[in-house]
C-alpha cells in the first residue's frame with residue numbers, strides 16, 4: 001500500500017474569521033471547513049470552533065512524518081467556486097496575482113506551506129483535491145461556506161488541483177499548482193495529474209453497500225400516463241412547468257438508488273403539443289437538491305435546446321420559450337455536467353409535437369423509455385446502490401430499465417394492456433445515456449414503425465425489430481390479434497436478464513385461425 005503523507009482534517013461549523021490560526025508547521029496537510037458567516041454569532045461560533053476542532057481532528061495517515069518541519073514560506077491562496085456556461089463549474093482566484101482568473105495556476109517553492117481556502121460562490125457541492133499531497137477536503141455545499149486545506153510542498157513538479165464531484169473536473173473545474181526548486185532525493189516524483197496515488201492502491205475489494213433506504217419510493221412512471229391527443233386545433237401558447245427532484249427510489253426488490261427525476265418519476269412527464277405551438281417552459285430545481293439541473297429538449301430550435309438558459313441551482317427557477325417548428329417525437333434530458341450521469345440517473349423524457357390535424361386515432365397509447373444505470377455494486381446486489389463514474393465512462397452498465405426500475409413494467413400495476421382487435425401505439429424513447437435499443441415485441445410484428453420518430457415520413461410497415469439510438473425515439477403501432485402476454489424487449493437480450501422487459505397483456509377470445517396449440521401455455525416469450 002502506498003504511504004501517504006500525514007493528513008489532518010479539521011471540520012468546524014465556525015465562520016472563517018472566528019477560527020484560531022492553525023499551527024501549520026506541525027501538520028503536513030489539513031482541511032478546515034467553515035459554515036457561511038451569517039449562521040452564527042462570532043462568540044458562539046468561536047466556542048463551536050474550539051469544540052468541533054478538538055472532536056473532529058483525525059489523523060488520516062498516521063504520524064510518521066508529523067515531526068517534519070516546514071522550512072519555507074506560508075503561501076496562501078483563495079479560490080471561489082463558480083457556475084456558468086463554459087466551463088460549467090470552475091474556480092476563480094480571489095485576491096493577489098490570481099484575482100479574477102478562472103482556474104488560476106498557483107505557484108510555490110519546495111518547502112513552502114501552501115494554504116488554499118475554497119469559498120463556495122454558488123450553493124452547489126464542491127470539494128478540493130490535490131492527490132499528489134494527500135489533500136482531500138470535505139464537500140461543501142452552502143453558499144459562502146468555505147474549506148481550507150494546508151500542506152507542505154515537499155517536491156517539485158506540476159500538479160493538478162480539482163473538484164472530485166462527478167463531472168466537475170472533467171468539465172473544467174481544475175487548475176495547476178507549480179512547485180519549483182529541488183526536492184529531497186527520496187521524494188516521489190510529481191505526476192502530471194495527481195491521480196497516481198489512487199490508481200496504485202491495493203487491489204479493489206468488493207464495493208461496500210449501505211442498507212436499502214427504507215424511505216425509498218417508487219419512481220416508475222405508469223406507461224399509461226400519456227396526455228390526451230392535441231387533435232385538430234390551431235397553434236397556441238402552452239405553458240409547461242417541470243421540477244427537477246432528486247429522490248431515493250426503488251431500483252429493484254430490496255435495492256434502492258438515488259435517482260434524479262423530472263417531477264419525481266422516470267421518465268419525466270410526456271409533453272404533448274402541436275407544430276406551431278409556442279411553449280413557455282419553466283424549470284424549477286427543488287429545494288434540497290444537491291445538484292444543479294437543466295433541460296435540453298430536442299424539439300427546440302435554439303441554443304442548447306434550452307439548456308443554455310435553464311442551468312438551475314437548487315431552490316430556483318429558470319424559463320425560456322420556443323416555437324415547435326418541426327413535428328416529431330423528441331427526447332428531452334437534463335444537460336448539466338456530468339450530462340451522462342444526470343441522464344443515467346433518470347433525467348429524460350419525451351415531447352411529442354403533433355403534425356397539423358393530429359395523429360391518426362388508436363385505441364391505446366403507451367409511453368416507455370429505456371435507459372441504463374451504472375452502479376458500483378454488481379447487478380442484483382441488495383442495499384442502497386451508488387453511482388459509478390468509472391463504469392459510466394467505460395459504458396459498462398449494471399442495470400437496464402424501462403421506465404426507471406428493473407422489471408418495473410412486468411408488474412401488474414404497470415403492465416400495458418389491450419383487448420384483442422385494438423390498435424396499440426407505443427411512444428418509445430431511449431434516454432441512454434449510451435446504449436442503443438433494438439426494440440422488439442416478442443410474438444408481435446409492428447404494423448407501422450415511424451422510423452427515427454419521424455412523423456412526417458411514411459411509416460415503415462411490418463417490422464420485427466427497430467433501432468432506437470440514445471437521444472432518439474420511435475413511434476410503433478400494431479393491432480393485437482391474439483390474446484396472451486407479450487414481452488417488449490431490447491433484442492440485445494443479455495439486457496433482459498438485467499431488468500429490461502415490459503409486458504403487454506392482451507385479453508380476448510382465442511383466435512385459433514391465427515394461432516393455435518394443443519399444448520398448455522407456459523407464458524414464455526422466447
Ligand code: CU
Pocket residue numbers: 089125126127163164165168173
Ligand atoms: Cu465541484
Ligand code: CU
Pocket residue numbers: 244260291292293294334335336342347
Ligand atoms: Cu440534472
Ligand code: CU
Pocket residue numbers: 296298333471
Ligand atoms: Cu440531447
